[in-house]
Amino acid sequence: MNSDDPIDWTHHEVEVIVEDYFTMLAKELRGASYNKAEHNRNVRLLLPNRSRGSVEFKHQNISAVLLEMGLPYVSGYKPRSNYQNLLVEAVETKVGHNERLIERVSELVEARVVPNDSIVPSKVDRPDMSESSKSDRATTPRVRVGHRNYLEIESRNRSIGLAGEEMIFRFERIRLWNSGKRKLSERVEHVSLSRGDGLGYDIASFETNGRERLIEVKTTRFGPMTPFFASRNELSVSERRPKEYKLYRVFSLTKQPRFFVLEGALSATCKLEPANYSATPA
Secondary structure, three states: OOOOOOOOOOHHHHHHHHHHHHHHHHHHHOOOOOOHHHHHHHHHHHOOOOOHHHHHHHHHHHHHHHHHOOOOOOOOOOOOOOOOHHHHHHHHHHHHOOHHHHHHHHHHHHOOOOOOOOOOOEEOOOOOOOOOOOOOOOOOOOOOOOOOOHHHHHHOOHHHHHHHHHHHHHHHHHHHHHOOOHHHHHHOEOHHHHOOOOOOOOEEEEOOOOOEEEEEEEEOOOOOOOOOOOOHHHHHHHHHOOOOEEEEEEEOOOOOOEEEEEEOOHHHHOOOOOOOOOOOOO
């Protein structure tokens, strides 16, 4: 629980803030602008006993619930996972009665993205996950049986993946060219296209000293803390060659594409959870 909240939120308070959050989410998903500070002030007018920080924290809680339901979150609200069961129930109810929002999410994760040859993404620092990973919950909810995990569906959208890979391919060639390593720049290879997607990485690039840089690209339309899905082969390569392996996480693909880098074995840079199993009859 947030230190600004000595008392758990009431049912009425939770309903108010969930409604406000989903208003922002709907705007974000259709590309409309909104003002976070204004939304925070408006919520506090309705909930005078809650502080600015308290409202901010609860918005972040809602982001965490949505991610665990396999849905995108408002990108300006970093997910924080220590929340009430009451909040989970309110968010699930809101999602269940919001067909328009689900239709919009479905459209976005399944739509074909046309690569833009002129865009090079900006590199940013990796997000700080220290607070978001803390939880005082005994268990965390998962995507319920019968419900679709829209983030997993997006991860299978090849046009989104390819658009991100092509952006990183350009970035790597420019990075080496601008470092005076023009011959290395010309040798950067989009191997998932030229050699197939079974290598465990997508781009074969180089450090400025000539050492190989093996780049796996994971791309999303949504915020930087959207979970991604890694294959067993990708995990294996990252473990065998941690000094060369880098995962580039591209986010906000169709708005203002940026990326951060995770260096080394995925088991060391990510919290890994099994997503599915290969099974044969016993």
